[in-house]
Amino acid sequence: MCRIGAIKSRHYVHPSQALLLMQSQQKGHDNSGFAMVMQDLGGIFENYKHLPTLSLACTDEGLQITKAIMDARGFRLVHEWEPETNRQPGLDIQAMPHYVYQTFDYPDAYADASQEEKEQLLLDTRLELRRGMEEDCKGFAYSFWPDVITLKEIGDPRDIGTFFNIWEPDDQFTAKVITAQCRQNTNYAIVRYAAHPFFLQGYTALANGENTFYQKNKEFQQNLHRGYIGFESDSQCFLYTLHHTHRELGWPLSYYKHVITPLPFEDVVKREDQQQLLAMRQSLAHLEINGPNTIIGVLPDNTMFTCCDAKKLRPVVLGRDEDTVVLSSEVCGVNEILPNRNWETDMYPNEREIVVIDNNLEVQRWKQ
Amino acid sequence: MxxxxxxxxxxxxxxxxxxxxxxxxxxxxxxxxxxxxxxxxxxxxxxxxxxxxxxxxxxxxxxxxxxxxxxxxxxxxxxxxxxxxxxxxxxxxxxxxxxxxxxxxxxxxxxxxxxPKRGGRNNLEVQSRTLDTLRVGRISQMTDPSLDAQRHTFDCLAPLGRILPAGTLPLNQTADGKLVQDGQTPPVRWIYPIIIGDMSIGALSWRMWEAVSMAVAYLNEECGLPVRMCSGEGGMPVRLLKSRYLKYMILQIASGHFGWNRIIQAMPHMIEDPAGVLIKIGQGAKPGDGGLLMAAKVAEHIQAIRGVPKADLLSPPNHQGLYSIEESVQKMFLSFNAAFKFRVPVAIKVAASATSVSVFNNLVRDPYNIVGGFFLDGIDGGTGAAHDISLDHTGHPAVSKLRDCYLAAVAQGRQGQIPLWAAGGLGKTGNLAADAFKMMCLGANGVFTGKLILQMAGCLGNDHGRCNACNTGLCPVGITTQQPVLVKRLDPERVAENIVNYFLAMDVELRKLMAPIGNSSLPIGRSDCLVSSDKAVADRLQVQYVC
Structure with missing residues (x-):
């Protein structure tokens, strides 16, 4: 069983906090990897919030491919950061030669483009990069989006932290939203893309548990959108459903829960909005999930939420103080980050609610 | 000498x-x-x-x-x-x-x-069944827990009706972030995933038909199982048409249109809509053949219900006047949708055939979104009367064809838009829950069954040539005869009780299959939880081969 965690704060937070959050739950995961998505960036990225940043792990050849693709598309590099890596012997990490975070300005042709057009461009570019580097594992393009960076690697999270020098807090590499997981997707092949959190056009999702409706989710999603690819992990389906319902269909977040864990028929028929809920269930029957899962998600506006499967078969706890909200599979993770909080305000979300944290850190419980 | x-x-x-x-x-x-x-x-x-x-x-x-x-x-x-x-x-x-x-x-x-003619079923190839080489082999264990069939709640309903893609639903967002529907969508009924298949009054004795109707009413009203029954092509008693129990019935129309005069005349007096309309194009037991009711069974009450003289009643092999899918969709399906003011789902029943996927594709792409169910009937289905040669030498098994249709829908991203219902020899071993479950994993939304209902009632026929005399009007147990003396052999209350008990047992057994795979709603399309011990079957159905 894996563990997931997320931090959302008024202040910029260093990823060492995410490592600590996950490390305290070490007995619950298998130390096979570390991955995180940072959103609402501070430090060296703070001045580039409006421009897309590419998160990349690649070989020399992958770097060349990337440059060729970005040049061909007309992106102009405005900022680049390659973390100093500590390649000392004995570390349990399957490191790539390069980890690159490049911020670009949009091509000239997009000077007057709408937000929507830019967002499609970013997705298409990332997909092209992914395809271009796929053969022989020349590289991995995790995200290409404004104000978002992604880091994923295979190995022991402690050693990965040492490798990237992220045990030591600083104010250069920070974000207000960090989601993290410490496990590779060991159900299937060990692939970097299979590590949570997953990211698509501003949406982030990570989950624990088993998606028993993986096959039907996958079969349905792969025809819905060009960005719904990979499926290296059964949990990617949660992200794609979020993206589809919230972005593509434009449905409010509250309906995400109705799609993935529809109310039982006997409950639906008692509701005033039964007509809509049944229509959704019918049309998106193949996006239902029916296994044990907790999902943490982040929306493009950095709203964070969590929800569980319909039987609450996976745990999650929310702890908070005035400046920070922490989501964690186990309460020890919250204790690590917020030891002095009021424990009585901790929340253990139930199977029929979405807990939403907005950008004022107001926590709302939406009953399904 | x-x-x-x-x-x-x-x-x-x-x-x-x-x-x-x-x-x-x-x-x-x-x-x-x-x-x-x-x-x-x-x-x-x-x-x-x-x-x-x-x-x-x-x-x-x-x-x-x-x-x-x-x-x-x-x-x-x-x-x-x-x-x-x-x-x-x-x-x-x-x-x-x-x-x-x-x-x-x-x-x-x-x-x-x-x-020779006979009733009953295919008797030629009964050695092995595809479904029996399949097992539910993906058991929830460490990574996800099995459910408890007794303790957990399960959501075992299936749709009947045309389902729109989510993007085309007429939903609008209100100021307070709610979605409200402000347009018409095709009617969809959520019903028990096992429909009692289309057996007409005429093919069945009036006592048998009454027994099945009683069982259906009891299952709905007393047991909470929304089981639906299809009338078969032969009309219905007018009293039932005008009663509130009509909502449990799916009205069938086939190429003979038998019984529809009365149904149409009863429409102004209906106090409930029927559960659906099923347009029968073909039948698995005798594909390409129309319905057949031998004169021996056309008793006085059958003549009255169907509005016919005592004669062999042959439905034409196809619907006269319908020459293409487009035409049938526009004329027949639209007419029936309109007849009930677009409140009642209209579905199609076809015989499994090498061409089924083409038919399905055409329907799923129809721009009117009015075909509300694709009922696929395989060679092992039963019939009240047919020529031996049709029963034994025409037809197509349901399992692979159902799978083909589902995968055709998957390839187009249209799975679920026309619910798939499959039949044809399901429950042949006596266990319909297992067969239904496996068909759902292969992509069926539900199944329908007829022959097994007769077995519950006491039918003595089997797939090894026993009895199969449904066509003669001499049914020794009173199920498929119209002779009063023979009909009295059947106790409708006992038959209804048998059917109710079987459904209750089956409902428990369905849960006993859903629980180990950790699912509380029906596993439509979850072929990942099936394994086959037959390599050819595994390859054909795209499930895991195990040995």
Whole structure:
């Protein structure tokens, strides 16, 4: 069983906090990897919030491919950061030669483009990069989006932290939203893309548990959108459903829960909005999930939420103080980050609610 | 010496032979009275009797004329092996046994100039079933927990009706972030995933049909299982059409339109909408053949319900006037949708065929979104009457074709838009829950069943040529006959009770399959949880091969 965690704060937070959050739950995961998505960036990225940043792990050849693709598309590099890596012997990490975070300005042709057009461009570019580097594992393009960076690697999270020098807090590499997981997707092949959190056009999702409706989710999603690819992990389906319902269909977040864990028929028929809920269930029957899962998600506006499967078969706890909200599979993770909080305000979300944290850190419980 | 009359019918030409034990027989006559086929009768035999009439054994022999029960050697009265004689004999003196050397198919045609007809089912290829090579092999264990079939709640309903893609739903967002529907969508009924398949009044005796209707009403009203029943092509009693129980019935129309005069006349008086309309294009047991009700079964009440004289009732093999899918969608489906003011789902039933996927594709792409269900009936389905040759030599199994249709939908991203319902030999081993579950994993939204319902009622027929006399009007158990004397053999209350009990048991068994895979809603399309011990089946159905 894996563990997931997320931090959302008024202040910029260093990823060492995410490592600590996950490390305290070490007995619950298998130390096979570390991955995180940072959103609402501070430090060296703070001045580039409006421009897309590419998160990349690649070989020399992958770097060349990337440059060729970005040049061909007309992106102009405005900022680049390659973390100093500590390649000392004995570390349990399957490191790539390069980890690159490049911020670009949009091509000239997009000077007057709408937000929507830019967002499609970013997705298409990332997909092209992914395809271009796929053969022989020349590289991995995790995200290409404004104000978002992604880091994923295979190995022991402690050693990965040492490798990237992220045990030591600083104010250069920070974000207000960090989601993290410490496990590779060991159900299937060990692939970097299979590590949570997953990211698509501003949406982030990570989950624990088993998606028993993986096959039907996958079969349905792969025809819905060009960005719904990979499926290296059964949990990617949660992200794609979020993206589809919230972005593509434009449905409010509250309906995400109705799609993935529809109310039982006997409950639906008692509701005033039964007509809509049944229509959704019918049309998106193949996006239902029916296994044990907790999902943490982040929306493009950095709203964070969590929800569980319909039987609450996976745990999650929310702890908070005035400046920070922490989501964690186990309460020890919250204790690590917020030891002095009021424990009585901790929340253990139930199977029929979405807990939403907005950008004022107001926590709302939406009953399904 | 008399010449051997080799061309006369002899009992070893016939498919069944009577086994008779005169020493046990008391000549009570029960068997003869019970045999609806007149396959046995009294006759006299000259028998040698050995006896002694002294205190010490001094065997003597004499010949006596003794009444016995004998088999009729007539092509009209051949024994069907139904075993009713054995059931009624108080002394185990008589039974029938299968004649492996039967010349029936040859002598029937040579004697009558026609091919044999029968009711029942495919009897030719019954050795193995695809579904029996499949097991639920993906069991939730460490990574996800199994559920508890007794304790957890399960959501076991299936859609009937056209389902729109989410992007086309007429939903609008209100100021407070709620979605409200502000337009018409096709009607969809969420019903129990096992429909009682289309068997008409006419094919069934009125008591049998009534028993099934009673069971359906009881399952809905008392047991909370929203089971639906399809009328079959033969109309319905007007009292039922005007009652609130109509909501449990799916009205069938086939190419003969039998019974629809009354249905249309009853429409202004209906206080409930029917559960659906099923347009029958084809039938798995005899694809390409229309319905057939032999004159022997067209009793007075059948003539009244259907509005026909006493004659063989043959539905044409296709709907006259419909020459293409586009036309049928526009004319027939639209008419029926309109007839009930677009409140009732209209579905299609076709025989599984090498062309099923084309038909399905055409329907799923129809721009009117009015086909609300694709009922696919396989070769192992039953029928009230058909030519042997159709039953045995035409048709297509349902399993792979259902899978093909589902995968065709998957390839287009249209899975679920036209719910798939499958039938044809499901529950043949007696366990419908297992078959239904496996079909759902392969992509069916639900299944429908007919023959098994008859088994629940006491049908003695089987897939090895036993009885299968539904076409004759001489059903020995009163299920498929219109003769009052025979119909009275059936106790409708008991039949209804049997059906209700079976459904209740099946409902528990469905949960016993859903629980181990950790699902509380139906596993439509979850082929990942099936494994097959047959490589060819595994490859064909795209499930995991195991050994």
């Amino acid at each position: 008399e010449t051997v009359k080799i061309n006369d019918i002899a009992c070893n030409d016939l498919p069944w032979k009577i086994q008779y034990h005169p020493e046990r027989c008391t000549l009570c006559g029960s068997c003869i009275a019970a045999c609806t086929f007149d396959a046995i009768g009294p006759k006299m035999e000259r028998r040698r009797l050995t006896f002694t009439d002294s205190a010490t054994p001094e065997p003597k022999t004499r010949f006596v004329a003794q009444p016995v029960i004998g088999q009729q050697n007539a092509i009209k009265n051949f024994c069907r092996g139904c075993g009713v004689c054995e059931r009624v004999c108080p002394n185990n003196a008589i039974s029938s046994s299968r004649n492996p050397d039967s010349r029936f198919n040859v002598v029937y045609a040579t004697s009558t100039g026609t091919g």
